[in-house]
Amino acid sequence: MDKDEPATAKSVDAIPASTAADSATHDQHEKQRQRHVKLVDVGIGCGDQTLYLTRKLSRPASTPARELGGNSDDNPLFDSYIGITIAETQADFARERLLKTTLADDHPSPVPDVKIFAADAADPLSWGSDLTQAVLENSSSTPGEEKTEFAQTSPAKDEEHQTWLLALDTLYHFKPSRKSLLKFARQDMRASFMAFDLLMSDRASLRDRLILRSMCLVTGIPYSNFMTRKEYEDMLVEAGYERDMVDMRDISEHVFAGIARDIWKKDEVMKIYGMSMGMGKFRGAAKVFNWWARSGVVRGFVVVARRGNS
Template structure:
């Protein structure tokens, strides 16, 4: 959730995925937990997809999720990829199941965009070194303002639906609540591109007191996340409908109980990874607060065209 968490975690353990949130209830391994969260988003969005897909990944960071997607869904690798060995719990079920990518479609091209030059440079280098089997490019730019995207990215995205047997998906993992001034310009642009939408995002609870809202405003100030981005599930669905998605094709899954408590527990033992607890004490308290009260909810969101 907080940028400084993933940056600090990256230093002692450089292979960690660049996601702020993770599913840590069923594993103490942070990279596996991040993969599990990504798999939850992919499964919710793509398990019924019948076409091959192109992905536009906004807020792709240092390329961790990029490499994972290229490895597991890339056209030459997807068929031979083994299912994940991590058992995770389905958000809508009481049964545990093994996540697998065998039922997911083939990825034919990947485009990523991230705001920071250093992250974009690192992501480009890592992808080039991985020698991907499909076209994959990383761009530096402000994903929240599509009109300011690099010209090459805009050109590639605008021609992404030329083939009838391919679908375009906008992927936003744990990033949209940072977008300024809001998520709306990006989502509206996605509709014009005929792109479906899949994300892990943060919502505000349905019954939040004025005092809890005040505390959340303070958290937002410290994390450079606009308070206005924290909206209820109903408001989120209404926003997607307003930009052009059909209400019947929108799905929201609450995965809070698999995220916040486990992440708080992970930070509580961060000293085992060579990191002083003081560095993460406030973040741990915030996650504990969210886990107990439901002031903020973590959700997998899918909207299909």
């Protein structure tokens, strides 16, 4: 489920995106072997992060390849990409942007296999057969079956294929919660998980919680999605991830204040031309981000949960 957000919020996505991309290739560098890496990206909106991840982000070719005179071009961080957005119009626009970028570029796309789907990412059981088949491919899972008995993968297949679920600044919007997607990702897709998500501070006072609840009523965000760090980690464990394979990093100081400043600056520029964002969603969003930055009630975390060998 996607959010209707100011475009300026996407300017900070390079931070979690780069961290997530590094995580996705961690095991590859560790074992020094080539795997087929698939990225399933939820909440892509109109495709800003899709363009960044599939067209701009890459890793340098290995040093041995350069020394031996091999191909020194940068390599994609993953081999296939599946993007999911809730609105068909957004999916169409994202596909159109990808096509225009491809046609305008003299070089082929770093990621050879890119697919965009319109679906409610919060409810995997509602997905169409094409999307379900695409995300379960190489996972030894069968569309329509339940739980994890069917999702057993041979060690050889685990060595050859790796799937990551990516969610940048979107999961807190999911209705009724993130749990269905995370359970499906771990048990059916057999995927590792990486995200930039919003959590509630452990030190949030009753007053802070009441203010946050009021904001949720206005924005339509489920208040129950704002968990503490411990509650979030417990949710991942409940979905099937091992606690010692979960890494959570607070990057709030690099995010909220910068977004608020970016929105206010854009408003000042628009005023020069006789326009203003007024009291609409953009200025409202700036005030929310500014309050989060000052109060510390809501924290921005990069979350990585590796699937492990089970």
